[in-house]
Structure formats: structure tokens, C-alpha cells
Amino acid sequence: MGEVLVITSGKGGVGKTTTTANIGTGLAALGYKVVMVDTDIGLRNLDVVMGLENRIVYDIVDVISGNCNHKKALIKDKRQEELYLLPASQTRDKSAVTQEQMKELCQTLKNEFDYVLIDCPAGIEGGFKNAIAGADKAIVVTTPEVSAVRDADRIIGLLEANEIKNPKLIINRIRPDMVKRGDMMDIEDMIEILAIDLLGVVPEDEMIVVSTNKGEPAVMDKTSKAGQAYRNISLRITGEAVPLMHLESHTGIMSKLRKLIGF
Amino acid sequence: MSEKKVSVKVPDSKAILVQRTIRSGQSIQYPGHIVVLGDVNPGAEIVAGGNILVLGCLRGIAHAGAVGNEKAVVAAFRLEPTQLRIANHITRAPDGEKWAPRQPEVARIKNGVVVIEKLQSLEEHYLAFCQ
Numbered sequence: 001m002g003e004v005l006v007i008t009s010g011k012g013g014v015g016k017t018t019t020t021a022n023i024g025t026g027l028a029a030l031g032y033k034v035v036m037v038d039t040d041i042g043l044r045n046l047d048v049v050m051g052l053e054n055r056i057v058y059d060i061v062d063v064i065s066g067n068c069n070h071k072k073a074l075i076k077d078k079r080q081e082e083l084y085l086l087p088a089s090q091t092r093d094k095s096a097v098t099q100e101q102m103k104e105l106c107q108t109l110k111n112e113f114d115y116v117l118i119d120c121p122a123g124i125e126g127g128f129k130n131a132i133a134g135a136d137k138a139i140v141v142t143t144p145e146v147s148a149v150r151d152a153d154r155i156i157g158l159l160e161a162n163e164i165k166n167p168k169l170i171i172n173r174i175r176p177d178m179v180k181r182g183d184m185m186d187i188e189d190m191i192e193i194l195a196i197d198l199l200g201v202v203p204e205d206e207m208i209v210v211s212t213n214k215g216e217p218a219v220m221d222k223t224s225k226a227g228q229a230y231r232n233i234s235l236r237i238t239g240e241a242v243p244l245m246h247l248e249s250h251t252g253i254m255s256k257l258r259k260l261i262g263f
Numbered sequence: 264m265s266e267k268k269v270s271v272k273v274p275d276s277k278a279i280l281v282q283r284t285i286r287s288g289q290s291i292q293y294p295g296h297i298v299v300l301g302d303v304n305p306g307a308e309i310v311a312g313g314n315i316l317v318l319g320c321l322r323g324i325a326h327a328g329a330v331g332n333e334k335a336v337v338a339a340f341r342l343e344p345t346q347l348r349i350a351n352h353i354t355r356a357p358d359g360e361k362w363a364p365r366q367p368e369v370a371r372i373k374n375g376v377v378v379i380e381k382l383q384s385l386e387e388h389y390l391a392f393c394q
Contacts, residue, residue, distance in 0.1 A: 042288055053305070053345055054345045054356065056346070090287060091288055091308065
């Protein structure tokens, strides 16, 4: 019996889809059987980020309306053996599925996969309610901005009201240099407000833009800092204790020298 | 893609002209031929019982001969579809290949596989659409 994790944020553009793609790939790379479900019906993106758009024949609405079996709609990833995607429909809208149907779908998928990752749409309306309907646990993604943290707080409240206890937090797109200068909220500030467990911190990384456009999750890129962060997060989801990585990059010649002599 | 039930009754000699850009999430379905005077963007779909002709760039999904007509063709000034379907054949571009056709092209079924060729002469083009 697997676990259904919903990845949500309230605010749009904070990295839900990127996080889903990377955690999904990360968990599959660790040997788990994973399915990613895109519930952003009408504004699907997860297929594009995974580079699987051209393989879509059936989608979640086809499965839910009984048009086809879910096995037929699942798209196997290009790179990972045990990673599958259930794409959203692009020509329909959020009202095409109900919470009851989502619960049923999650239950079916849970029986076949170790992890069911649900990519939630932005907002707190029908789409969000559908996405969390069948979830066991939640991951809240936020960025170090007051607006994103405010929305994350609202979302945590709604999750708790829906009996999804102890959501985990991912802080995305943090810039250590700006935090150091005091121009960006730091991790402690955000945890103090949101008061939930931290699952990971993902630094701002140009590689994310490159990998999103290429349709290859950054988690497989050994040189990417964000990729490393997502690998750590994947490990933490499986229950391993991985310390937070150091975000400051010592690239100056002095720091290299110091490293060399062991300071 | 969902519940696209194209009625078999209408003769496929009929055609509609769509004079706009078909954007992501939009779907044009017609039992006859479909002519688009504009682009078909990624995420959009065109489903025709007959042929599909795009006088512009086809980047979305095109399904010609949707009720099983294997003689249906898809032609476009720029044929770069996400996925191409003719009757019950489904094809897509190979992974990692970025190709940008410089001339109008036509896709049709030849010997059981979907092939893409240059849209050479108007005459041939006309014949294809008359089938």
C-alpha cells in the first residue's frame, strides 16, 4: 500500500509542478514505483516539464469518466523505469472531476504504486479541493516572499481543516546572498510563521529554467544545486535523515585557498 | 482529449473554415474537412472526419479521418505537430529531435505508416484532398 502526497502552495508560480517533477524523478531514481498525477485540468504543465507532452493520448478525465482504464492513460517516463504520469486534460476544466472520483482514483493508484504524487493547481477552489480529496499527506511549497508565505499559511489551515495533518514545508527559490544581506526572508522567519516541519530548502538555480524548457528534471543533474536539494528531499520523504545542505557558495579565490589549507 | 464523438452521418465532403489562431485548450471538431487560416498552437487539437489543412503553423494535435478514414491527410505550411493522428494511427516526432520544416508538408498513410512529404505541387495537393 502506497502513500498519496499532494504538492500544493495556494499561490501560483512558486514551483509546485517543478517540485512534483523533481521529487517524482528523485523517488523513482531511488527505486520506488511512482506515479505523478496532474490535477491542473485545463492548464496542464507537468507533461511539458517532464517532456512527455507528445505521448498523451488519454488523460485523467478519460480515466475518471470511465472512457479508458487507468493503465492505458498512464505514460511511462523516458528516463526512469518505474515512473509514470497521469496527465490532466487540457480541453476541459476543473469541474470535470469530483472529490469522490478523485478519492477513488487515489485509492486505485495507491494499491499499485509506492508513491502517488498529486500536482495541485493554484488557488483554493474546486481544483484544490479535488487535488487534496484523496491525499494522505501534503507538501506545501513556498518562496521567500510575504505573499507566498501568506498563501501557504492559508493552505496549511485548509489542509488541517480537511484532516490532512502535519504538512511538510519546502522553501523554494531561496537566494543565500540576498538572505545574508537581509533583503530576503530567511528560513527561520518562515518556519516561525508557518510552524510546520521543514522538508527541504531549494536554492534559486538557473538550471531549473534550462531543465524545465528541455523537459528533463534537474534532479538528475549532478552539478545543479537545486537538483541536489531535490535529491535530499526525496531521501527525506523515504524516511532517511539528511542534513540541510550548505547553500552559500564559496567560489572566491580566498575561500578556495582557505579550504585548501583546511580553515 | 475527451469524448470526441464525431457523427458518422455527415458526408465528409463538407468543410469548415476556421479563421483564427487555435490556442492551447481549444478544440475544433468537425465531421468533414477542416481548414484553418491561422496557427494551431501546442495544447490545441483539431479533430476532423476528413482532411485537415492548416494555412499556418501546426504545433498542436491534429487528428484527420477520425472516424476511420485512412485516406485522410494533414497538410500545413509548417507541420510541427505535438502528435499526429490519422484514422487509428498515432505518431509523434522522435525524442530529442528538433526539426523545423522550411516548406509546406503533408502527412498521409502509406503502406500502413504515417509518412510526411513535401507538399510539392498544387495539383497533387488538390488530388489528395479530392480523395
